[in-house]
Amino acid sequence: MMRRSLVLTDESARHPFRASLPPHVLHRANEVERMVPWRMKLGLTRKDMETVAATYTAGFVATLTFFG
Structure with a gap:
């Protein structure tokens, strides 16, 4: 039996997090x-x-006057 990820990766995203996002998010x-x-x-x-x-x-100016 073949295991599939819930989200297919997008190789053009170039970042692991962005690649794991579903296509409709990056649309x-x-x-x-x-x-x-x-x-x-x-x-x-x-x-x-x-x-x-x-x-x-x-x-x-008021603060400088008070502390000065």
């Missing part, structure tokens, strides 16, 4: 995902970034 893995800047993914505007920078700077 879309080779497609190139659109590159979107992380700011766009989070929905941050320039005003949001300026607010974060100002808050960080104010906190940093």
Whole structure:
């Protein structure tokens, strides 16, 4: 009696873990995902970034003043 693996390997995967994955998992893995800047993914505007920078700077200066 011949034993078969539950998952047939894919030699083009080149990594043992990827080779053991079923074909439907890797179906879309080779497609190139659109590159979107992380700011766009989070929905941050320039005003949001300026607010974060100002808050960080104010906190940093206050900490230096307290310990200085």
